[in-house]
Amino acid sequence: MADAFDVVVIGGGPAGENAAGRTAAGGLSTALVETERLGGECSFWACIPSKALLRPPEVHWMARHSPGVRESVKGPLDAAKVLARRDEMVHGYDDSSQEKWARGAKLEVVRGHGRLAGPRKVAVTLRDGSTRELTARRAVVLATGSRARIPDIPGLREAHPWTNREGTGAKSVPRRLVVLGGGVVAAELAQAWRGLGAEEVTLVQRGPTLLNRLEPFARELVEKSLRESGVTVRTKAQATRVHRAGGKGEVTVTLDTGETLRADELLVALGREVATRDVGLETVGLTPGKPVEVDEQLRARGVEGGWLYACGDVNGRNLLTHMGKYQARLLGDHILGKQVEAWADQRATPQIIFTHPQVAAVGLTEDEARERGLPVRAVQVGLDSVAGTSLLGDGYEGAVKLVVDEKRRVLLGATFVGPEVGELLHSATIAVAGEVPLDTLWHAVPAFPSVSEVWLRLLEAYGL
Template sequence: MSDENIQTYDVIVLGAGPVGENVADRSSAAGLRTVIVESELVGGECSYWACEPSKALLRPALLYGEAARFPSVASAVTGPLDAREVLKHRDRMVADWNDQGQVEWLESAGIALIRGHGRLDGIRQVTVETPEGGIVRLHARHAVAVCTGTRAALPPLPDLDTLRPWTSREATSAREAPQRLAILGAGVVAVEMATAWRALGSEVVLIAREPRLLTRIEPFAADLVADRLQVAGVELRFGSGIATAERAGGPDDGVHLSLDDGTRIVVDELLLATGRAPRTDDIGLETVGLDAGEWLTTDDTFTVTAVEGEWLYAVGDVNHRALLTHQGKYQARIAGAVIADRASGGQLDTSPWGRHTGTADLHAVPQVVFTDPEIAAVGLTTADAERAGRKVDVVDYEIGRVAGAIQHDPDYRGQARILIDPERRVIVGATFAGAGVAELLHSATIAITGEITLDRLWHAVPSFPTISEVWLRLLETYRDERAKV
């Protein structure tokens, strides 16, 4: 292949999800000629099959639940949610799975787009197989960024092709609510989809090998979610798994499940919410000395450590540092600054990133679980601290005792927990569970990231009457407990 048949860019980005878009935006803004390669929709998993559609399904469910429980409002809630209207709202939020708006944004940012399946083909080389069957060969002067994300990791059930299970994609894009839905898993996808589809009228059974939900979250928060799911009518089966699964022949025969304890269940759909795997199995990793299908290990500049030359980057879920869209976009902003800085020989001013290294993935990863009640967490959990051998003081407060929470719901159920390093007198972890607590999360993230001492936090005055007053109550509780020692 002669050089004139190879298209040369400064930066090639594989994957046009939020992470890839942000890498491309940063490098293009720095004057680097950038191309992005995408095999599906520009905007990626988050925009069309994860964050956006799942929250579009969940928001009406959570709003309905709050209204139905609130005095003087509950009487106005007559009948169930209108599932058809909720699904229309979901469709609007994902632009009916049309990415034209995102394509126009790429054009406005001066970023080239090539549709097709991109594969590495040696050092700074990428080959793209287009939907029409053609081949486009690309060369990067400076960098290739792998931003291909993850896919659903499926358990080793036999005959998965004929079983046709739901993954998170089918769960967020379904055209109607199944009458009976079984969910295998205990993580965020499992509990959020159990919340959404139960509210939309499905009979839901959640099957988990784990002894509880959300095992990476503080147990008190997970227990509140489990209680509310059961009140809503979701059947929870802990300490169990699926031994066999078979989709019967007739269109109305459903999926027949045999559980480990011998129980048999028949449902219309089975959602496998059993984790994520990297989308690196068919992107040419072997051409640069890496193993296909592996997570890509990086340093704090998001440069792949196993490849020499500082040209290959892995950004977002694919590096397994923090599988959250906002964390991936954070990484992308830093990676784009690193790429631009290296391309300029270190001559660019890429503030505010300092020396262009990511630290949030290690110290303060915020996450919201959009269940009923919401869970918002950042930093260490109690279990994390125990595993690391870190001494922390645990401070709990019942959020329902705060005036702002009572205004929110007279029967408010929720709890807050902060973990304090007693030597440095800073917060190293925070978890909130309750309605509306997502808006508390950024203040906790700032406190942890900024290592703000308790002495200074006393002067961060929360507004009254808001749920944020729980910050004052947590500090008061800690002061009083310390006074007893």
């Protein structure tokens, strides 16, 4: 006999948890199906552990650049203690606390691999091999996320490379590390392991620059910092062959430049692919292996009856944890009967890259705005333009850029680069999402002598 619920959510990562929690809080009986750990990629193999690895090297750098403090800083970081702290932050890779939350939220937790089995039906292969069939009276939510993409480079799979999972979960610091990729995961983990004591870290990027979706000044400052920290950055290069005898020991990477790199570990950070190959999309007329296209209420297009929803990475709209959670809250509200529409994940997305210096950005870059034909003016100032920065210590470098819609006089985007600028981002997110007029922002007075006074310098540079 099938178990019936109002809502069945497949995937217990941040998006799935938020969708299930929202509908359950609204009084709907909700089942949450998860095959691995509740909390998903972000909690155990991405956002949380990577930041646990990045923060100590950042604090160490800041201490060594603060007069009166640097004199007391002796020796390198204690990598073993950093890794132990990382393990604490992921609860020893145990999700029992997440399950306790789920039970408290009145969710029915089903442990196993969930697949669509036709309209409003979910078949779950349980851990003991048996099958449990669930039916959804109102909605099924797909929140199965994404996984690291491993390209078809000869010898790569056989070399058992690290992905973000091993890259955030390693039990010791490799002496030599090669990183393939030039995006966020590549930049963050290259810097993290170098900061934790890896002697040689080489980052290989196919394109001419790292982090190519950012403003040019942001890319340049991050790349400069990586090089200064001892990371070797190879742009305009890509791996053509990988060799590792028996899948362990030394790994060699041959580049299209003819050079051969040797390392103890190889990290592949070449993008993500949606986890839709084995979730039964074909049983409801959708194509496995592709993102689930959704409308502004996060309902799957092409599925009769509007009962199937998709949130987070699986719909391909925006592969960021917080935006997946945003989508989950909205679709939960829609299932509960509220009139909602998702738009922030397309127009006002905030993101922080936790390299040193940090990069915090929201909305459009100048190039993106111009490509859309918008009337754009950009202003940029250095962080050294405010007293608050110099009080933080010596050697602090950074800049901030605003992208303005000249016709409407509202912000389209903002990018901050510098130590700990992530904490400055939400003010910009409010301005972009709320379309706050510049003339109103002029009256949002920043406190002296905080780094946020850079907002005043930016508005002055614009001419207010």
